[in-house]
Amino acid sequence: MIIRRAGFMGAAYGVLLQSALAVAQPGLPNQNTALLSERVINLSLAEAVALGMRSNYSIRSLKLQRLRERFDLRVAQDRFNPQLKLSATHMLSRGSADRGRASEAKPSVSVLGEYGTRLELGWKQQLNASKNTGELQSEGMELTVIQPLLRGAGKDVTTAPLRLARLTGQINRLTAKASVSQTLYDIISAYHGLLKSQSQAALASKALARAVSLLEVNTLLIASGRVAEFETVQIEADIASQQLALEEAGNQLESSRLSLLKLLALDLSTSIHASGTLEVTRPEVDRTAALELAQRNQPQFLATLLQSEVASINLLVAQDQALWDLSWVAGVNQLREQGTRGGGRSWDSYTGLKLEIPIADMALRQGKVNARTQVEQQALIQQEARMDLERQVTDSVRGLNTQWRQLEISQRLTDLARRKLAIETDKLNVGRSSNFQIISFESDLRAAEEANLNARISYLDARARRDVLLGVLLENWEISLEDF
Structure with a gap:
């Protein structure tokens, strides 16, 4: 709260704050x-x-409430910023015939565009080792693009x-x-x-x-x-x-x-x-x-x-949710493997359409x-x-x-x-x-x-x-x- 009235900051107010605020709490x-x-x-x-x-107690409480509300707005504004995620696992296995360990690290980033386009880029590294098969190390990268064509398509709906x-x-x-x-x-x-x-x-x-x-x-x-x-x-x-x-x-x-x-x-x-x-x-x-x-x-x-x-x-969002979910999907990935028994490199790509039709879903209506x-x-x-x-x-x-x-x-x-x-x-x-x-x-x-x-x-x-x-x-x- 900013109060610019000159009288508020005068000598009388200063004396009042010293005498009242310092003592009268x-x-x-x-x-x-x-x-x-x-x-x-x-x-x-x-x-x-x-x-x-x-x-005033109501004013002070309102300031705290506004902190929450401003952060809610920041969360919504973060919708179109890159979203980073890191997942990792490490497992040990033991059996009557073999024993081994497996580790995996998978960082990824995804971006949502204003027209509904979603771009996902991930990198994965795996290490598998067992007594019988030896070690196998693999790493690869995957890129996926999803573009809604009906539900979720368009700037008005996405934003x-x-x-x-x-x-x-x-x-x-x-x-x-x-x-x-x-x-x-x-x-x-x-x-x-x-x-x-x-x-x-x-x-x-x-x-x-x-x-x-x-x-x-x-x-x-x-x-x-x-x-x-x-x-x-x-x-x-x-x-x-x-x-x-x-x-x-x-x-x-x-x-x-x-x-x-x-x-x-x-x-x-x-x-x-x-x-x-x-x-x-x-x-x-x-x-x-x-x-x-x-x-x-x-x-x-x-x-x-x-x-x-x-x-x-x-209303615009509700009408959009009632549409068919038709999306164009495309992706490419690359994988490289190296182990005790040799290694190799491979890649593949794909593209296609994905369709999901709601039938007799009264919740959408x-x-x-x-x-x-x-x-x-x-x-x-x-x-x-x-x-x-x-x-x-x-x-x-x-x-x-x-x-x-x-x-x-x-x-x-x-x-x-x-x-x-x-x-x-x-x-x-x-x-x-x-x-x-x-x-x-x-x-x-x-x-x-x-x-x-x-x-x-x-x-x-x-x-x-x-x-x-x-x-x-x-x-x-x-x-x-x-x-x-």
Whole structure:
């Protein structure tokens, strides 16, 4: 995995790697864990992404899987390279009439051509020795050429396994891109969740502080005789409610912290603080342009198109397997013998046709039927994939625009609720309002702030989900799959 974003390699990331990676790995001694739990690490979103791309368990497992897949492709590409083989035997024999030994060495090489031609060249050396017949040494060379004329003939059929392997490699790469994109989105979403929990805790703390301040004001009013003492009961109940909300926010904050640490594969006792902001901008989103972008980059959609090519090649192979096996065969060999009773040299050559006809073999017909129906199924799957991608892109663009409008409304609602509470507080100070009204307006402000926070987080997550859908999340973060 290569991450080219400049911020990832800055000083902040270096400090983070030294402090977090060196100390915050699972299974470290208790002393280091205790020291780490006392230290709060400020973590930006870029740093969280960089750590996740380096340490996340799914990412590391995917790298190992890609090693296997790349080697599978190498094996398929080796199909047309010369294949060397060496065989040797050595045997001892003993009987009532004679005893002896026999040795044989036979190296050979075979090459498969792109049109199905198979060339085999072998050399054999034998040594036979017995008490009665003496020694006999022989060596010779044999060359064989086999050219399929029906089954297995032609470049399309012969290279089909290699083309299938390459298509499978492309599909595996797209699958890896989808997996990395999903993991990256999970990290971004978890980071946003931590930001949300931190903001919720801050809002709950501010609301509690406002309730305590209101109680202090009422205490002064009671002391001056302007307010009855029982008026503080409502405020104390509101303080208890705010304390309850603060406890819940703290619990949610801890849960969000653990979720992010798990995705980053860091020690769960690590104290981290999301240092990012919740500032949002509205990018221009055009449905037509977004759909074209998704059709060029969306990994699941592109993999579906490649599966159609795979089905077509499988049909070609199945149709070829149903043909008669007619091949032209030719060869030449030479043999030289030398023994205690003399020696000699001989050679011969041959050429001819070899025919094998399958009769009533239902397995061959089954292969053709399966391959043909698979092609037709893939055509339907491809049509459905196009329609589904268009639907998802349309929903994403519309939903993103709707969430932006909701964010604007929630921001305006928050500003109005804050002004309303400030005005009512000023009225209370001059005796023209009541605690009930203040508590009611305080509840309105708390709900508005919560709605605005949820709208911001939802919009940020929706933008990341849109990038995943369009297949550009990795590109936007300048993450390359070259090392996969």
